[in-house]
Amino acid sequence: MGRGIRIAIVDDEKDMRQSISQWLALSGFETETYASAEDALKSIDAEFPGVIVSDIRMPGMDGMMFLKRLMGLDSSLPVIMITGHGDVPMAVEAMRIGAFDFLEKPFNPDRMTELAKRAAQNRRLTLDNRALRRELSDGSVIMKKLIGSSDEMERLREDILDLGQADNHVLIDGETGTGKTLVAHALHAVGPRASKKFVTMSCAAYSEEELAKRLFGPADDTDKLPLVEEARGGTLCLEDIEALPQALQARLLTFINEQGTPPETRIVAVSNLQEQGKTCEDVLRPDLFFRLAAMKITLPPLRNRGEDILTLFTRLGEQFAEEYGCDAPQVTAQEAAQLLQAPWPGNVRQLINVAERAVLQNRRGSGTIASLLMADNEETHPVMTTEGKPLKEYVEAFERMLIDNTMRRHKGSIVNVMEELCLPRRTLNEKMAKYGLSRSDYL
Structure with missing residues (x-):
């Protein structure tokens, strides 16, 4: 649940910050600890990819001032405040300033984990939305x-x-x-x-x-x-x-x-x-x-875009494989032909769903791309394939995909690609030129 999300724990009491760190690490979070707010501010900026857990009462810069500084960096940073007995009014003020939530000592560790997971989900969504806005404003x-x-x-x-x-x-x-x-x-x-x-x-x-x-x-x-x-x-x-x-x-x-x-x-x-x-x-x-x-x-429509279908499927497979922490499925010649022949009534949106399910199937070690296409088309379209194409087109589409995938996997190393595909250099160069593939795109 906490994979890839960092938790910064700020507390002047060593035992407290270590116990919180150990508990959250067991819950799957990446933790980092700081003995003071001043130290934490050296490592936290507006794009901090995680959650801050901070004590309210600390020497030097206390938790309230620390919270105000964090809100000045990014008002969306999720900050969980830890309060002592009798500090509830201060915690309420912290919530007014922008704290995500607070915990009163002694607190239930499971409650800490639940809050951290909610805050982490909130942070991930905020950063994803920001990244999307940046992308959509960059031509x-x-x-x-x-x-x-x-x-x-x-x-x-x-x-x-x-x-x-x-x-x-x-x-x-x-x-x-x-x-x-x-x-x-x-x-x-x-x-x-x-x-x-x-x-x-x-x-x-x-x-x-x-x-x-x-x-x-x-x-x-x-x-x-x-x-x-x-x-x-x-x-x-x-x-x-x-x-x-x-x-x-x-x-x-x-x-x-x-x-x-x-x-x-x-x-x-x-x-x-x-x-x-x-x-x-x-x-x-x-x-x-x-x-x-x-x-x-x-x-x-996607069905009219030929080899783009294989290019998109490969890129999407790589993205989902990285997200799920597993290998992307390797497409066989038969599966490539099936992808090219499918009618794709849901177009790119349907292809995204098929690619994600193919990655999940591959992680489990079961299922085929053909079964995914069949299930999709039974639900949305009565026909399994579009009008047939010459065999030469299927062969060339698969060949291009194979060279593209291998170049991508070996980051443009011509020697490694030649060795894996058993191709002499001249033949590989000719085929790359034929399919519009450039080594510089993979470096």
């Missing part, structure tokens, strides 16, 4: 998330770079699970509005009344601006645009028209319309549709 980073070398993905990346620089509103559509929200973030991150706000809301998540308040105001919470104001100067991303009621479509159109050209706030509308035989144009009022679809991006 170069987010573009790297659009993995794939197929013609479809090359065109998509070019469209994002071109349209990202433009001012017109954009409509993004495509099948479920193709990554439409990621593309919306990318459009914002590569454009001139990247330093401004990116505000997103699902039109399918609220009632019409609540949608009206959140979008146009007045909000129930007086501290909150309506989203059209919050996003001013930046990008307002409206997911599930097809669910926007007609009355609010009219208000959105008025907002767009009042902005003039170029618009101060860019609208990126994301359509997730799954109704058979209907498009976004069928459900939106025509004048609004044509304003939103001044520029349009349609994401390719």
Whole structure:
């Protein structure tokens, strides 16, 4: 439970900090101890990946001053305060300042573990959200998330770079699970509005009344601006645009028209319309549709992306293997063909689920990729495979994946790759050139 999360224990009493450290270490946490707040502050910063456990009464800088210094570094740092008998009023004040919780001596060690686990989970979520926000605001980073070398993905990346620089509103559509929200973030991150706000809301998540308040105001919470104001100067991303009621479509159109050209706030509308035989144009009022679809991006379904399927599966497998502390599954030629033939009705989102379950199966030493695909398609799609492809395409896709995986595993060592794949250097160089693989990508 505590794997990878650090606990900093700050107490001037050696026996106390050692006993807390031993107990939390038995619970799976990585612990570090400090005899004073001053020492702890030398090692703790705003990105500290863990939890602080501190006594309140200490010589020099006491726990309350220490807490204030920590909150100044990062108000989200989870700090558990340890109080003596009669210090409860001080502990309540600590909670007001920002402490995560407090324990009164003598405390139950199991209660300490429970609090540490909750605080650690809270910290992990905070840091993950920060990392995600940084990634989604960095154009170069987010573009790297659009993995794939197929013609479809090359065109998509070019469209994002071109349209990202433009001012017109954009409509993004495509099948479920193709990554439409990621593309919306990318459009914002590569454009001139990247330093401004990116505000997103699902039109399918609220009632019409609540949608009206959140979008146009007045909000129930007086501290909150309506989203059209919050996003001013930046990008307002409206997911599930097809669910926007007609009355609010009219208000959105008025907002767009009042902005003039170029618009101060860019609208990126994301359509997730799954109704058979209907498009976004069928459900939106025509004048609004044509304003939103001044520029349009349609994401390719995964089944049309060829070798990207194997590239994505491999990368996802490596990520989940690292997360679960085990080896990634090695894909056989037969499994590669099955991955390429699968219809992928859930697209990339479905591939992510299959890759994670394949890693868990591999950790247990049982199950096959084919069984995962069969189970998925029985639930979501009546057909096991898409239309067949020439054998040459399957062979080349598997060969590219094999060389890519081996180069990645050996960090670009040509000698090791030649030895493992039993290939002479010239043949390996020719195949890497054929498949667009460069040694520099693996170093």
